[in-house]
Structure formats: structure tokens, C-alpha cells
Amino acid sequence: MALELGLEHLPACLALDQRALGGLWTAAQWSSELQEPRRPCWGLLEGEQLIAVACGWLVVDELHITVVAVDPARQRQGLGRRVLERLLEQAAALGAAHATLEVAASNGAALALYGRCGFSTAGVRRGYYRNGDDALVQWRRLHDAQEVRIAAHS
Ligand SMILES: CC(C)(COP(=O)(O)OP(=O)(O)OC[C@H]1O[C@@H](n2cnc3c(N)ncnc32)[C@H](O)[C@@H]1OP(=O)(O)O)[C@@H](O)C(=O)NCCC(=O)NCCS
Numbered sequence: 411m412a413l414e415l416g417l418e419h420l421p422a423c424l425a426l427d428q429r430a431l432g433g434l435w436t437a438a439q440w441s442s443e444l445q446e447p448r449r450p451c452w453g454l455l456e457g458e459q460l461i462a463v464a465c466g467w468l469v470v471d472e473l474h475i476t477v478v479a480v481d482p483a484r485q486r487q488g489l490g491r492r493v494l495e496r497l498l499e500q501a502a503a504l505g506a507a508h509a510t511l512e513v514a515a516s517n518g519a520a521l522a523l524y525g526r527c528g529f530s531t532a533g534v535r536r537g538y539y540r541n542g543d544d545a546l547v548q549w550r551r552l553h554d555a556q557e558v559r560i561a562a563h564s
Pocket of ligand 1: 430479480481486487488489490491492513519520521522523526
């Protein structure tokens with residue numbers, strides 16, 4: 411079952427970040443994500459090891475998703491969807507009206523996940539990433555947790 415992550419999960423977050431994202435955030439960045447009240451972070455643990463994570467920032471009525479990652483050895487088993495769905499449910503319960511994020515246009519796995527979770531492409535940011543890749547802005551409305559659940563399971 412997904413659980414909300416706290417500072418005690420910092421080493422596990424850093425380890426998953428290394429395995430799945432090649433070290434996206436520093437320890438200082440992760441500890442902010444894990445401590446700030448308006449930055450929810452959900453994960454799935456297997457023993458001490460974190461195998462999936464989804465985090466975001468609640469800004470006014472919007473959830474800005476900052477990271478979704480699954481252990482490379484555990485991808486395509488529905489885990490990304492589980493943690494993302496839990497993050498969306500909590501954001502909706504806390505009053506977020508919509509959710510958004512940027513994803514590299516070349517990241518087919520992430521685009522498949524977001525599409526399955528009810529997101530659609532709302533815009534393109536040309537050359538957004540350091541390697542020159544375009545970012546696709548993903549967006550979805552969050553009416554309530556029930557609607558999120560229906561979209562995620564359809
Ligand atoms: C993107 C990522 C989080 C997806 O996690 P996951 O646990 O493998 O995804 P799920 O198993 O929950 O799959 C969700 C849906 O996306 C589809 N999907 C996942 N990976 C896919 C791939 N490589 N190709 C095609 N479809 C894919 C699944 O088939 C599933 O659809 P379905 O319900 O119709 O079967 C994972 O690939 C990852 O950690 N990638 C590296 C980090 C990253 O790029 N994060 C996103 C940054 S924006």
C-alpha cells in the first residue's frame with residue numbers, strides 16, 4: 411500500500427532517485443520535498459527499499475507534479491500508476507482543482523502512464539530540457555478523488 415513519505419525515508423528516496431533517475435535531486439532537495447507540508451510525496455516500500463515514488467507541490471489550487479519514478483527492475487507492474495493515483499487523490503482531497511507537469515516528448519513510458527491517469531497534452535515547451543528535448547505540458551482536472559479513481563482504472 412502507498413504511504414506518505416517523510417524525512418525518515420530520505421536515504422531510500424536518494425537510492426531510488428539514483429536507480430531510476432540517475433540522481434535528479436540532491437539530499438537537500440529531497441529533504442525539502444519530504445518536510446514541506448504543501449509538498450506531498452507518496453511511495454511504495456519493499457522492506458527498506460523504496461520501489462516507487464510520486465511527489466508534487468500544491469500551489470493555490472494546482473498540484474504541480476515534480477517527480478514520478480519506479481525502480482527499473484519493477485517497471486510496467488502498475489506501481490507508477492498506484493503512487494501517482496494516490497498523490498492525485500490526496501491533492502483532490504486537499505482542494506486542488508487540477509494537476510500538471512512537464513515530461514520530455516521522448517519519454518514514451520511516462521506519457522503512457524500520464525495518459526492512463528487521465529492527463530492530456532496542453533502545450534509544448536520547445537527546448538525545455540538541457541539536452542534540447544521539448545517538454546510536453548500534461549494537464550488534468552481533479553474534481554474529486556472518485557473521478558481520479560475512475561480515470562485511473564478505465
Ligand atoms: C514513467 C514510469 C514512472 C512509469 O512507471 P511504471 O510503474 O512502469 O508504469 P505502470 O506500470 O504503472 O504503467 C502505467 C501505464 O503506462 C504504460 N507503460 C508504462 N511503461 C511503458 C512503456 N515503456 N511503453 C509503453 N507503455 C508503458 C503501462 O502499460 C500502463 O498502461 P496500461 O494500464 O494500459 O497497461 C517509469 O517508467 C519510470 O520510473 N521511468 C523513469 C523515470 C521517469 O521517466 N519518470 C517520469 C518523469 S516525467
